[in-house]
Amino acid sequence: LAADSRCRPLCFHLTPGQAGDAPAFEHVMATLRVPKPIGRPCTRPLVVLADRAYSSRAIRDHLRRRGIRAVIPQPADQIANRKRKGRQGGRPPAFDREAYKQRNTVERCINRLKNWRGLATRYEKTATVFQAGLHIAGIFIWSAR
Template identity: 70%
Template sequence: MARGGLTTKIHLAADGGCRPLVFVLAAGQTVDAPTFMDVMAGLRVARRRGRPRTRPDVVMADKAYSFRAIRNHLSRRGIRAVIPVPADQRGHRLRWGSRGGRPPAFDRETYEQGNTVERCINPPKQWRGIATRYEKTATIYLVGLHIAGSFLWSAC
């Protein structure tokens, strides 16, 4: 990934207060799911004392992250996943009948509060340099995202 241009996707984790915790860049043509592990690996929330927290209570994601590997990863770590199942996956499972397995748990009420990532990414996208992606390298573009994220944290 040599350029930060128009084909760059921003993946991020945000807390409940719409503040960014992790930014990860990926090429625009890649699938969203493989980047999920990079986002989770970069997650560090400072505590008053002790090591930073790396395991959230709940992970809310959109349908692009609905993969068995992601659900298994979260389950092994004791994290509750709130990820809707796409219609095609639901149809495949129903076609298998009783062998299709049980549908994954989904908490609709919790998911309705899941627009925190969208509300978190909107203020940095108002910056001209981030919105138009003038930077040539992904590293410089990522630095601009971190600076914008630090302004969000200082506004609290």
């Protein structure tokens, strides 16, 4: 799920329940369209705010190749591994604490989606029905503003 600053969903990518979020990151970024007041939607956001689960080297490299600033904290084990290597460990990636405070918009968007009981309880048996429910709930959120 990607959300804008007003807690509105921008795109969805459905994965199996046992799959992690990080492998789906590139799919989400490929389908992401950030609306602008005038003109075509932007396919490359300025900043990506994510939690520690998205702190892998592959995700950071993907964002760096596309020229997107990453505001992702590092887990303690990655910090320890980098420090253990000494000078060969490289420098830590940049982290903006003030920008990271805006990450709660994604969590608030998820909570707004879960206001719809069908999404919160996951009663749907097929992925297509669940994804249709996501889109309908997203339409309700977008039309409420």
